[in-house]
Amino acid sequence: MTMGNSNLSFLRRFSAAGPLLMLAVLFVLLSVFVPDFLGLRNMRGLILSVTLVATIAPTMMLVLALREVDLSVGSTTALAGVLCAVVMSSTGSVAAGVLAGLAAGAAVGFVNGFVVARFQVNSLIVTLATMEIVRGLAFLASGGEAVSIPVERFYQLGSGAFLGINYPIWIAVLGFVVFAVVLNRMVFGRNVLAIGGNPEAARLAGVPVNRVRVIVFVLQGLAAGLAGIVLAARITSGQPNTSQGLELAVISACVLGGVSLSGGVATVVGVIVGVLIMGAAQNALNLLDVPTFYQFVVRGGILLAAVLFDRLRQSPGFLKFGTTKA
Amino acid sequence: MALLSYEGVGKTFPGVVALAGVSFSVAAGEIRALMGENGAGKSTLLKILAGEYHPDSGTVKVDGQARAFAGPRDSAAAGVAIIHQELHLAPDLSVAENLMLGAFPGRGGFVDAKALRAKAAEILQRLGEDIDPDAPVRSLSIGKRQMIEIGKALLRDARVIAFDEPTSSLSARETETLMRIIRDLKAEGRAILYVSHRMEEVFALSDSVTVLRDGRHVVDYLSMGEVDQTKLIAAMAGRTITDIYDYRARPLGEETIAAEALLGPGLRQPVAFAARRGEILGFFGLVGAGRSELFRLLYGAETPTGGRLRVNGKPATFKGPRDAIAAGLALCPEDRKGEGIFPLAAVRENIAVATRNLGSGEAAFLSGGAEARTAQDLIALMRVKTASAETPIGTLSGGNQQKAVIARWLAADSEILLMDEPTRGIDVGARSEIYGHIYRLAEAGKTVLFVSSDMPEVMGVADRIVVMREGAIAGVVDRSEATSELLLRLALPDAAGAAH
Numbered sequence: 025m026t027m028g029n030s031n032l033s034f035l036r037r038f039s040a041a042g043p044l045l046m047l048a049v050l051f052v053l054l055s056v057f058v059p060d061f062l063g064l065r066n067m068r069g070l071i072l073s074v075t076l077v078a079t080i081a082p083t084m085m086l087v088l089a090l091r092e093v094d095l096s097v098g099s100t101t102a103l104a105g106v107l108c109a110v111v112m113s114s115t116g117s118v119a120a121g122v123l124a125g126l127a128a129g130a131a132v133g134f135v136n137g138f139v140v141a142r143f144q145v146n147s148l149i150v151t152l153a154t155m156e157i158v159r160g161l162a163f164l165a166s167g168g169e170a171v172s173i174p175v176e177r178f179y180q181l182g183s184g185a186f187l188g189i190n191y192p193i194w195i196a197v198l199g200f201v202v203f204a205v206v207l208n209r210m211v212f213g214r215n216v217l218a219i220g221g222n223p224e225a226a227r228l229a230g231v232p233v234n235r236v237r238v239i240v241f242v243l244q245g246l247a248a249g250l251a252g253i254v255l256a257a258r259i260t261s262g263q264p265n266t267s268q269g270l271e272l273a274v275i276s277a278c279v280l281g282g283v284s285l286s287g288g289v290a291t292v293v294g295v296i297v298g299v300l301i302m303g304a305a306q307n308a309l310n311l312l313d314v315p316t317f318y319q320f321v322v323r324g325g326i327l328l329a330a331v332l333f334d335r336l337r338q339s340p341g342f343l344k345f346g347t348t349k350a
Numbered sequence: 351m352a353l354l355s356y357e358g359v360g361k362t363f364p365g366v367v368a369l370a371g372v373s374f375s376v377a378a379g380e381i382r383a384l385m386g387e388n389g390a391g392k393s394t395l396l397k398i399l400a401g402e403y404h405p406d407s408g409t410v411k412v413d414g415q416a417r418a419f420a421g422p423r424d425s426a427a428a429g430v431a432i433i434h435q436e437l438h439l440a441p442d443l444s445v446a447e448n449l450m451l452g453a454f455p456g457r458g459g460f461v462d463a464k465a466l467r468a469k470a471a472e473i474l475q476r477l478g479e480d481i482d483p484d485a486p487v488r489s490l491s492i493g494k495r496q497m498i499e500i501g502k503a504l505l506r507d508a509r510v511i512a513f514d515e516p517t518s519s520l521s522a523r524e525t526e527t528l529m530r531i532i533r534d535l536k537a538e539g540r541a542i543l544y545v546s547h548r549m550e551e552v553f554a555l556s557d558s559v560t561v562l563r564d565g566r567h568v569v570d571y572l573s574m575g576e577v578d579q580t581k582l583i584a585a586m587a588g589r590t591i592t593d594i595y596d597y598r599a600r601p602l603g604e605e606t607i608a609a610e611a612l613l614g615p616g617l618r619q620p621v622a623f624a625a626r627r628g629e630i631l632g633f634f635g636l637v638g639a640g641r642s643e644l645f646r647l648l649y650g651a652e653t654p655t656g657g658r659l660r661v662n663g664k665p666a667t668f669k670g671p672r673d674a675i676a677a678g679l680a681l682c683p684e685d686r687k688g689e690g691i692f693p694l695a696a697v698r699e700n701i702a703v704a705t706r707n708l709g710s711g712e713a714a715f716l717s718g719g720a721e722a723r724t725a726q727d728l729i730a731l732m733r734v735k736t737a738s739a740e741t742p743i744g745t746l747s748g749g750n751q752q753k754a755v756i757a758r759w760l761a762a763d764s765e766i767l768l769m770d771e772p773t774r775g776i777d778v779g780a781r782s783e784i785y786g787h788i789y790r791l792a793e794a795g796k797t798v799l800f801v802s803s804d805m806p807e808v809m810g811v812a813d814r815i816v817v818m819r820e821g822a823i824a825g826v827v828d829r830s831e832a833t834s835e836l837l838l839r840l841a842l843p844d845a846a847g848a849a850h
Contacts, residue, residue: 128394212712218703221692228651229758230675230707288694 042333043281043297050301054308061311072192073305076101077273078196078296079251082203083244084274085295086213090240091220091287092140093148098134098246098270099158102263104252106162107264109171118178122253129249130242132158137241141234155271162264171262182258192254199247204292216240220287272327277302279330284337302326351414352850353378353541354430354510355401358408361394369396372567374560376510381532381542383552386562387838388637388803392545394565396512396625399543400432401425412510422822430505432509435518437495439487446470446483449501449817467784473501477531486843493524497524500531511535512543518638529555547636548843549579561585575844580835583842587834588804596782597829598789602813603627605663606797607679607766609648616643618821620657623795625766631786632812633801635841640821641801642684645768649681649800650674661766675704680764682755683707684771684801690755693744697736700743700754704762728757733783749780756787767791769800787809805834817841 055062080097087094104125112121136154173179184191207213215236218226225234234295256262281298283290305326308317355375361368376382384392398410401419409416412428418427425432439448439619446466447454452552455465470483479497487495496516499687503511503757513532517525522634532555536542546552552559553574561568561582568585571577608624617640625631633641646652648659650668654734659666661677683689702721706714714823732753736746743751752772759767772788773781787799788811802808808815815827824840 025555063672114683209715209718211706211716213711214703214706214716215700217695218692218699222689224689225683225692226703228649228671228681228683229617229703230672230762232672232707232712236712284694288692 043294043301046280047297047301047304049185051303054304055196058308058311061308066307066311070303070307072076072190073307075190075192075196075268076251076255076270077277078255078299079192079246079304080247080270080278081295081299082199082292083240083289084249085203085278085281085283086207086216086240087147087244088275088278088283088285089166089207089216089220089287090237091223091288092237092240093151093275093285094136094147094241094244095151095204096132096155096158097244097251098267099155099162100129100245100248101252101255101267101270102265103132103158103162103165104128104249105164105256105266106171106262106264108253108256109173110165112173112178113171114177116175118175121173121175121178125253125256126246126249126332129212129245129247129252130249133242133245136245137238140241141237159264166262166264168264168309170264173256173260173262178257178286179260180257181254182256182260194257195250195254200292207290207292212236217288217290220284220289222288247254253322269323272323273302276327276330279327279334282337285331285334298330334340351378352376352411353394353413355406356395356413356544357411359395359398359410360407361391361398361403361424362406367565369398369405369565372562373408374567374570375411376543377543378509378539378541378736379536380558381536381544381556383556383559384545384562385547385552385559385582386568387805388587389564390562391565392562393514395562396432396514396543396545399430399510399512406646426506426508427553429506429508430512430753431506431508432512432514433496433499433503434514435516437492437499439495439498441488442486444484444486445474445481445490445498448487448498449473449483449505451502453505463843469505470501473505474848478500479527491521491524491741493520493527496520496524496528497531500535508540510541510543512545514545515547516544517546517548518551525551549582550638552582553579563587583835583838587838595785595807596789597810598793599813600628600793601717602629603795606661607643607648607799608660610658610660612644612647612648612654614643614654614656615652616640616821618645619823621823622657623816623823623826625799627795627797630792630798630800630811630813632808632815633799633818634803634805634808634815634837635818635824636843637803641818641839642770643821644818645681645770645799645801648674649679650770651681657717672707675708675762675764678765680704680759680762680767682752682759682767682769682772684774686751686755686775691743691751694742696740697729697734697743697746697754698722698739701725701728701757701761704758708762724761728760729754732757732760732787747780749784752776752780753778753787756784757763760791764796766797771801771803773802773804781807805837808832809834809837819843 060066074172084097084116085096095343107128108125111124112118132154136151138323139145139150181191186194215231218231219233258331277298278295280301281294283295309322352375357373358371360371361367372391386392394403398405401422401424411417412430417428418638437702440451449470450466454461455469456462459476467483474481474483477497477500479494481497483496487498500668504837516528516561520528544556556574558570558572559577562572563586603626605624605626611620613620621644635641650670650673666677687693698721702725722739729739731735734750734753734757736750743754773784776784809832813829815837816831817824817827817837819841827836
């Protein structure tokens, strides 16, 4: 937002450009070493494959910017998909199914946010608990098995396209646009950054801290619910065991994109880049036929590297660049 | 023979001279009281002794040997123990474990529980305290916990023991026990440095007293016979007030804020006061007198347990800071970094945050242009030295951060400003600018309430001074009647009785 400002410190320039640089290098490396990587078909597949992460990433960005975390998104995605399938197969109504999925997501988010804000409990632990609870609910609602969706019209959401671009991509893009506006142009977004930057200062400056916390978690739940619905449309069923470890991918993408784990710093562009880095890495692993077991190691390694990078960015030695002495 | 001596010890922090060439010494078997107002340099002296700070000049000698402590472990190894106000104990470990922490008896990494218990019991017996060595420290009173700190000093056979206001949270009986133990330590030939604001204790306990003021050594009274309370207070207070304050009188309007019998966390007696439009009301007192707590109550940051608040003639109850802000209040907190600023955010963001949350709600879009203009205007008005409005505020100096926090409330057009230590950690140049802003605010008809531990500042800037002592208002003094002796007498715990 302050590009071209001559006073932009080295630090800010670096954190803005760092992820983009990483993505560029990754793309060059992959196109050289991985056969077929740059092909149109593969690119399309890559983009489509990141839509699940991309749909949840903007709201995870808000959660992290708030100095919180949400581990329950993978489970919420599964629950929303299952409920969507169950309701749709019993009523035959697409609207009712979608509504059920969204409602489930919002409810999980509300519980997370309410417990975190009202009882001042660490969100890592709260959402670790709800991650298990919600996964359990997904199994209970489905009877432990995939619930097939008999309404074919609904599949369009997953496989249909507008202007040659699949709906899931449109949805992800729309999410980024909406939350870019929320983060940068609305009081709400600035309040999120203020709370993440210094919660007590925010409270004393009149920011409705608890309300913002609850709303952010509800938005996160809604986004996970939406992602679950779209996923159900793509796989034409509600699967209770889907999206395990999704939270890890989403958080990695955000942190790679420069969202600070200590709150207060986030950019949508960074998150988009982070999502693409995750997608490119995953895609390359698939193209290279790397066995799944190794993929776990690589994904965890990426998160660890991203977190270390985040720490490095904030260390005092790093911050000294661009200090204006008054 | 002097066990502890400071020789020309000096220490400067950015913009502040904390100690300037302080020299005095404490002999074996002597209890030396160290007195002075807040900011006189007592804590700095103790921190140098503890190895937490390094002096810029001069030397500290322990047992005749010049010491340059690299850190607290070094200081402890040289036979120094500091008993702090805040105790450094592990609450969930037992008394015995806390006593022996860092020096557990045992072999090969295994603790010899029996030896641990026996050693602890022996120390506790020496203290004459009936404390169960197996009890978790959490279950003990503050007084008993302090005994454990002293026990740790005994265990290390510390020859120099410094107490930093040890009785501030003790009951009368606990204080008595502590006095007895300190006398025992003296009888064993240790050197005791005793920091306290309490006159009675100082006269009852110490052999001699050293007075500091503004980081300078004022006087040593080597026997308590040659000094009385009045003399001590004069030595602590006496100073000339410079003209960096440039006080300007102004007309006052109707009452804007008033407290009646207000009670809450941090207040021990009901508090009542009132302030008017255009008035600058100073709140003076020692650290811990309840001034910041009172401000937090007025601001709705804490919930009152009793009493009433009136704002602009109407009863006011604040559920939180948001209500107080809506009623026209503003708070510039003492802990600027922890509670005032958003360090990574731009100066503009820091100024705009309150205004954004005043009006049309969070769903509103930012009025980017207007916000930027307001920020620019206020940065110019307050003379905030920053490269641009988009510079992260964390990179600015303390004085400029403070000016930006004040600008935040100018943007929100607040009528009643609560400023908690507005010039703390700010250099002299920026200070007089802040005073100028305070006068301008008052001249514009706003009410300014400010807490300050700096006596010349309170006397230089305030129209009236509310003096607080131990969670209550000890007196309200008009500017024309304020003398440093009077303020100090009101502020010190035991001196008030003697004054009347």
